[in-house]
Amino acid sequence: MTSPEEARPLRVLQITDPHLMAHKDGALLGVVTRDSLSAVIDEVLSVHGQPDLVLATGDLAQDGSETAYRVFGESLSRLGGDSAWMSGNHDNAPVLREIAGEYQADRRQILQSGWHFVLLDSSVPGKVFGELAETELDFLESALSEYPDTPTLVALHHHPVDIGSDWMEKIGLKNRDAFWRIVDRHPQVRVVLWGHVHQEYERTRNGIQLFATPSTCIQFTAGSSGFSVEPLAPGYRWFEFKSNGEFTTEIRRASAFEFELDENSSGY
DSSP states (O other): OHHHHHHSSSSEEEOOOOOSSSTOOOOETEEEEHHHHHHHHHHHHHHHHOSSEEEEEEEOOOOOHHHHHHHHHHGGGGGGGGGEEOOTTTTOHHHHHHHHHHHHOOOOOEEETTEEEEEOOOOTTTOSOOOHHHHHHHHHHHHHHTTSSSOOOEESSSSOOOSSOOHHHTTTTTTTTHHHHHHHTTTHHHHHEESSSOOEEEEEETTTTEEOOOOSOEEEOOOOSOOEEOOOEEEHHHHHHTTTTEEEEEEEEEETTTOOTTTTOOOO
């Protein structure tokens, strides 16, 4: 007989783009990023309870400081369970990897509850756009070939498709064709997940569900031709994965969080 614990879906939280800083009052366009992350975690615990796994999809720090990454790790400790951290364009990837290792959050492949999670580093030192190095593409091919019959989620920081925003098209994943050539050869891939765009996005491509997620701090205006932010509350994405390959997902926001956004900024 299947126990209730065995029957329960795997609960996965995506948190992205918190842009933490060494200073506790560090703010991005008027939003204190430590406070907004804390409000998001409050919302997670209030609505869903503790996740089994947290996927942190980049731009964890705005300043690349060791302090910011330690604050992030301490913040996630409230959630319990495991986490896995990925680098974004604002991150200092070597420092992130070092601190992630201290929190056992440096895994690139995770097999759990009948699902396979493959985590990629699309960051390019000193650049805003993303690119998967040949070593990353080789890793992706090897990881997907290793478990051809296991439903798989692939996560990275940069968007691998056009999201309909001109200014962001220039700073997405540059070698997306190489990425999709590999993914398209592996029909077990069910989900591709990213951060970077600070907004909700959901589409289907060749049977694969594509998802982006609001930031835990500021939100970019969907469909804008130039840089633009809008006063939407910080948010997160919640997944529940079943061992048969089915899943559900939803976006929630910390609507009670109060902030004054600088909507006139031309960048961040």
